[in-house]
Amino acid sequence: MVQYRMPVLAVRDIEISKQFYHDLFDQEVTLDLGANVTLSGGFALQEDFDELADIPKSTILHQSNNMELYFETEDFDAFLEKLHDFLDIELVHPPKMHEWHQRVVRLYDPDWHIVEVGESMEVVAQRLLREGYDVAQIAKLTQMPEPFVEQCRKGLE
Secondary structure: OOOOOOOEEEEOOHHHHHHHHHHHHOOOEEEEOOOEEEEOOOOEEEEOHHHHHOOOHHHOOOOOOOOEEEEEEOOHHHHHHHHHOOOOOOEEEEEEEOOOOOEEEEEEOOOOOEEEEEEOHHHHHHHHHHOOOOHHHHHHHHOOOHHHHHHHHHHHO
């Protein structure tokens, strides 16, 4: 049987990437094999991917914009404050709110992979509940099922 394990990102400098994901996203190294490192979020970093995969280095694209790592946070504003301390990070776009009322920001990691950070949908639903929307309205606005929104409401009690 074939089992899926995790995504692996090709990186130019394993130490820079480990530091980046640790400092900004609180990722801890769970397995360090030198050129291959597994992080606590369930993904891995691989230096010298071209050699490992036996492909030309010139085929490793930077800033291909065709995938992203997705993180969620319970406190989006605190994450934005933390992000301000990383002056050399290039944003894909500034913080914005999607039509389903989730606030997100996308940025590039040191190897130009896209990383998205969004507030959790539970936080979105609870924010809308505090603003006076009812469960049915929030389900429609957020595109989340009503039982999910009801569970979020119970979390506020």
